[in-house]
Amino acid sequence: MFNAKLFFLFLIPVMFPGFLRAQAQALQNDTNTPIETQADLGFLDVLGGDMQYHLNGQRITHYKDFKSLIYPLQDPVASQLIRDAEDTDLVAWLVFTAGLALSTDIALFYKPTVIFNSDVPDRIATGILTAQIGLGIYFVVHNMAEGRKYNAIQRYNHLIQKLPEQSFLELNPKLYACANGLVLGGQLSF
16 A cells, blocks of 8 residues: 655655755855856756856855855845845745645546546546646745745845955055155055
8 A cells, every 4th residue: 555654754855855965065156246146947948947046157046055155245125135045945945745645636536527438547637737836836936945045146246346355464654744845755554
């Protein structure tokens, strides 16, 4: 007999691949380089993929890496945007998992609408229909998360360009007028 609880316990780790992967080290941007954004158009440029983000040629995929780049700027707007994006992405994955579980439950345990006049194809059709509803909600919520992430990265890039160049040597030149003519002097601070 089919054990639905064991099936769903097995299904949950499969549905959260992005949250189960760990990365060895957090990214740092010592050179104040902006994050490059590139549109990924998806399969055959038809399905519409997500944005890809690169820093110094290295792809950024995890929210902890985005946070390690954005939080040191101490900008509340960019920080809130990346937190909201992560929370919304988690909600999208929960909707996806719940929609898949609900469509499996409906297909297996409820009497399907008669479409093909056969029990198995009718159950499959009903399961696919309910899965598409969950998938549609997932895509709407996931695109909201991607939009917030993109806005956070654009704000980060804008703030990085406004940062003053940091140097440990500072020279303040001054021009003095004396009896012999103009003299260039200055103050050197470390």
